[in-house]
Amino acid sequence: MVSERSFRLKGAESTFGRLGEADLPAILDIERGGYGYPWSEAQFLDCMGEGFEAWGSFFGGRLTGYLVHWQVLDEAHLMNLCVDRSHTRQGIGRQLLRHWISRMTCQNMGELILEVRESNLGAQALYRSEGFVQVGERPDYYPDGGKRESAIIMMLRL
Structure with missing residues (x-):
C-alpha cells in the first residue's frame, strides 16, 4: 500500500493508498459484505493488470473502502466502489469518489x-x-x- 493523500474521518486521520494483490483478503471481505452478488477473487486479479487501478481508504491501518477503475485513452470507467458496512455513512465513499475524480482530472481524462x-x-x-x-x-x-x-x-x- 502506498499512501497518497489523507482526510479526516470522525476526528481521526484516514489515508488513501494504491491496492495490490496483498490487499485482496480485505477487499474480498468488504465486497462480500456489501453485495449480494460479489466479484470473485479472479475478477479483482483481472482488474489489477494493465490499464486498471485499485485504491483504498485506510482508517487505523485497516481497509475501510475501495474503488477499482479502468482507463482507456481519455475515458475512465469506475468498475467497483464499496465501503465496509461498519464504516458506511461516514463519507468514505464520497472521499474515494472525489479522490478518483481529482486523479482523473490531473490525468486529463475527458x-x-x-x-x-x-x-x-x-x-x-x-x-x-x-x-x-x-x-x-x-x-x-x-x-x-x-x-x-x-x-x-x-x-x-x-
Missing part, C-alpha cells in the same frame, strides 16, 4: 463513466451530487436472484 443498479438510489444520489448525470441504461445488466436488474449509466465530463 469523461468518467459508471454503472449503478437501478435500485441503488443512495449511490445514484451520491454520484449526482458530485456532478454525474444519467446518460443511458443497460437492461438486465446485474444479477438479482432469479431475475436481472437494469443498470443506470452515468457520466461526468471533465
Whole structure:
C-alpha cells in the first residue's frame, strides 16, 4: 500500500493508498459484505493488470473502502466502489469518489463513466451530487436472484 493523500474521518486521520494483490483478503471481505452478488477473487486479479487501478481508504491501518477503475485513452470507467458496512455513512465513499475524480482530472481524462443498479438510489444520489448525470441504461445488466436488474449509466465530463 502506498499512501497518497489523507482526510479526516470522525476526528481521526484516514489515508488513501494504491491496492495490490496483498490487499485482496480485505477487499474480498468488504465486497462480500456489501453485495449480494460479489466479484470473485479472479475478477479483482483481472482488474489489477494493465490499464486498471485499485485504491483504498485506510482508517487505523485497516481497509475501510475501495474503488477499482479502468482507463482507456481519455475515458475512465469506475468498475467497483464499496465501503465496509461498519464504516458506511461516514463519507468514505464520497472521499474515494472525489479522490478518483481529482486523479482523473490531473490525468486529463475527458469523461468518467459508471454503472449503478437501478435500485441503488443512495449511490445514484451520491454520484449526482458530485456532478454525474444519467446518460443511458443497460437492461438486465446485474444479477438479482432469479431475475436481472437494469443498470443506470452515468457520466461526468471533465
